[in-house]
Amino acid sequence: MGSLQLKSIRKAFGAHEVLKGIDLDVNDGEFVIFVGPSGCGKSTLLRTIAGLEDATSGSVQIDGVEVGHVAPAKRGIAMVFQSYALYPHLTVKDNMGLGLKQAGAPKVEVEEKVAKAAGMLSLEPYLARRPAELSGGQRQRVAIGRAIVREPKLFLFDEPLSNLDAALRVNTRLEIARLHRSLKATMIYVTHDQVEAMTLADKIVVLNAGRIEQVGSPMELYNRPANLFVAGFIGSPQMNFIDGAKLGDGAAKTIGIRPEHIGLSRDSGQWRGKVIHVEHLGADTIVYLESDEVGPLTVRLFGEHRYAADDIVHATPVIGGMHRFDADGRVIISGQ
Amino acid sequence: MSKARTSLFRTGAVHAALIAYTLVALFPVFLTIVNSFKSRNAIFREPLAIPTPETFSLIGYETVLKQGDFLGYFQNSVIVTVVSIALVLLFGAMAAFALSEYRFRGNALMGLYLALGIMIPIRLGTVAILQGMVAANLVNTLTALILVYTAQGLPLAVFILSEFMRTVSDDLKNAGRIDGLSEYAIFFRLVLPLVRPAMATVAVFTMIPIWNDLWFPLILAPAETTKTVTLGSQIFIGQFVTNWNAVLSALSLAIFPVLVLYVIFSRQLIRGITAGAVK
Numbered sequence: 317m318g319s320l321q322l323k324s325i326r327k328a329f330g331a332h333e334v335l336k337g338i339d340l341d342v343n344d345g346e347f348v349i350f351v352g353p354s355g356c357g358k359s360t361l362l363r364t365i366a367g368l369e370d371a372t373s374g375s376v377q378i379d380g381v382e383v384g385h386v387a388p389a390k391r392g393i394a395m396v397f398q399s400y401a402l403y404p405h406l407t408v409k410d411n412m413g414l415g416l417k418q419a420g421a422p423k424v425e426v427e428e429k430v431a432k433a434a435g436m437l438s439l440e441p442y443l444a445r446r447p448a449e450l451s452g453g454q455r456q457r458v459a460i461g462r463a464i465v466r467e468p469k470l471f472l473f474d475e476p477l478s479n480l481d482a483a484l485r486v487n488t489r490l491e492i493a494r495l496h497r498s499l500k501a502t503m504i505y506v507t508h509d510q511v512e513a514m515t516l517a518d519k520i521v522v523l524n525a526g527r528i529e530q531v532g533s534p535m536e537l538y539n540r541p542a543n544l545f546v547a548g549f550i551g552s553p554q555m556n557f558i559d560g561a562k563l564g565d566g567a568a569k570t571i572g573i574r575p576e577h578i579g580l581s582r583d584s585g586q587w588r589g590k591v592i593h594v595e596h597l598g599a600d601t602i603v604y605l606e607s608d609e610v611g612p613l614t615v616r617l618f619g620e621h622r623y624a625a626d627d628i629v630h631a632t633p634v635i636g637g638m639h640r641f642d643a644d645g646r647v648i649i650s651g652q
Numbered sequence: 653m654s655k656a657r658t659s660l661f662r663t664g665a666v667h668a669a670l671i672a673y674t675l676v677a678l679f680p681v682f683l684t685i686v687n688s689f690k691s692r693n694a695i696f697r698e699p700l701a702i703p704t705p706e707t708f709s710l711i712g713y714e715t716v717l718k719q720g721d722f723l724g725y726f727q728n729s730v731i732v733t734v735v736s737i738a739l740v741l742l743f744g745a746m747a748a749f750a751l752s753e754y755r756f757r758g759n760a761l762m763g764l765y766l767a768l769g770i771m772i773p774i775r776l777g778t779v780a781i782l783q784g785m786v787a788a789n790l791v792n793t794l795t796a797l798i799l800v801y802t803a804q805g806l807p808l809a810v811f812i813l814s815e816f817m818r819t820v821s822d823d824l825k826n827a828g829r830i831d832g833l834s835e836y837a838i839f840f841r842l843v844l845p846l847v848r849p850a851m852a853t854v855a856v857f858t859m860i861p862i863w864n865d866l867w868f869p870l871i872l873a874p875a876e877t878t879k880t881v882t883l884g885s886q887i888f889i890g891q892f893v894t895n896w897n898a899v900l901s902a903l904s905l906a907i908f909p910v911l912v913l914y915v916i917f918s919r920q921l922i923r924g925i926t927a928g929a930v931k
Binding site: 363366368387388389390393394395397398399400401402403404405414415418419462466474 | 828833841
């Protein structure tokens with residue numbers, strides 16, 4: 317219960333095409349994350365799945381049933397919004413129970429399911445309060461609770477953590493991961509934050525300008541990016557891109573090396589360069605260099621290192637850490 | 653307000669301006685009420701004086717209550733005003749919701765068309781309205797007045813409310829759709845409570861011209877049974893002799909219902925502002 321098939325979904329607002337043919341299969345119980353820069357169409361895609369937007373063409377199937385003409389409430393979905401979207405005049409309990417009540421469920425059943433969801437999210441002390449009397453984190457938990465109560469085939473999350481502060485974001489992220497394990501439900505989650513994507517997803521869908529760039533598990537995307545866009549988008553700090561010609565590689569237009577796949581030494585190495593800036597993060601040290609052969613490089617070293625600006629250092633790429641891309645940005649042989 | 657941002661001089665200046673405005677605004681009301689309790693001679697001799705035991709008189713109120721069916725006039729005014737406000741708010745809010753929520757061809761043009769009435773006074777169409785009412789057999793009914801006032805109030809209501817409805821969060825409406833609320837339920841149960849301050853504003857702006865109007869009652873419903881208070885008071889104003897006691901008493905009485913309605917709406921206004929944010 318809870319698979320989703322998208323077939324060549326297109327969506328245009330006037331002459332502006334936002335989604336340019338999306339094909340995707342989501343299996344039952346998967347946690348799928350749509351990630352991409354703002355304006356790439358990820359939210360529009362989610363809203364199309366929810367039925368809040370109609371696709372210009374293409375088909376959406378939930379559990380093998382075409383839902384193109386089915387109202388949002390009848391699709392068996394629940395959605396959590398970035399702005400929480402709680403009903404301001406209803407109590408937490410009524411907020412969570414409204415969907416079931418509208419569907420005509422008996423009162424006892426509504427009570428029972430609300431109590432169960434409130435238990436899962438430790439919301440029991442707040443059931444009688446209104447949203448205005450809750451903190452941001454509690455409001456988002458109520459919004460998640462409202463989704464759980466509906467026992468949907470598909471959970472849809474639209475950037476649910478963007479309005480929370482950093483500490484709360486980590487907690488709520490863990491909570492969502494825990495919910496996914498205990499509910500074993502299919503979840504589709506939209507974010508622009510690649511950390512959320514890498515930590516939560518079974519499967520990441522990288523979107524750019526209305527197209528899917530690559531679909532894969534977090535480690536597949538990290539180790540074997542299919543193109544320049546994915547290589548640059550996944551991983552932080554961003555992958556270094558070096559002109560292939562500078563390295564004497566005629567076949568590759570661009571060569572990518574992740575900052576963590578470069579070693580530094582004061583004495584000897586492949587590329588000589590001058591340190592421009594160093595960021596000490598405790599667990600990591602990020603060194604920015606300007607090298608003579610290949611231009612600017614970012615290097616991520618684990619642990620603490622005593623480099624300072626204007627030091628002369630030598631950088632050496634780790635064997636097998638290079639990604640080679642052709643003139644169209646597609647990968648040639650990845651991670652060889 | 654924090655202490656750092658207040659200075660005695662600025663607070664004083666602000667209060668002086670507000671008090672001056674209050675005095676200017678209240679002076680006519682004060683004059684009307686004070687003089688309505690005085691004898692005819694006292695009104696003319698010393699119009700600004702407060703009634704003393706010698707000049708105090710209830711003759712004006714006695715005349716008003718004896719002459720004609722004044723209670724009936726009041727009832728007519730209240731019915732016309734309340735029903736018109738209700739219709740203006742209902743239809744205005746519905747039109748505003750459609751204009752702000754749905755994308756359809758001609759949306760902007762329709763909005764402009766509905767707002768056109770703000771710029772064109774409805775009285776320009778009096779002759780046509782009268783002909784229409786005669787044809788529809790509605791002359792000398794309160795229905796005629798209610799229809800005209802509803803039409804008169806709608807443009808401003810649509811204009812103000814559609815601006816406010818654009819500010820209601822889309823996510824909230826979409827959450828309602830996913831929870832299975834119909835578009836009507838979304839309108840009545842989610843959107844209307846959130847635009848209540850705007851509704852109160854529209855109600856106040858709509859109410860006062862309707863209550864005070866003399867033109868349409870005189871033309872469309874001058875019969876004894878359908879007279880409004882404003883029209884009813886006119887019997888005391890003659891071409892040569894005006895019964896000032898009665899006129900002032902009638903006006904004083906006419907202030908109160910509108911004051912009560914205003915207090916109700918302005919409380920809504922304040923409550924709406926302080927009710928707190930959506931998020």
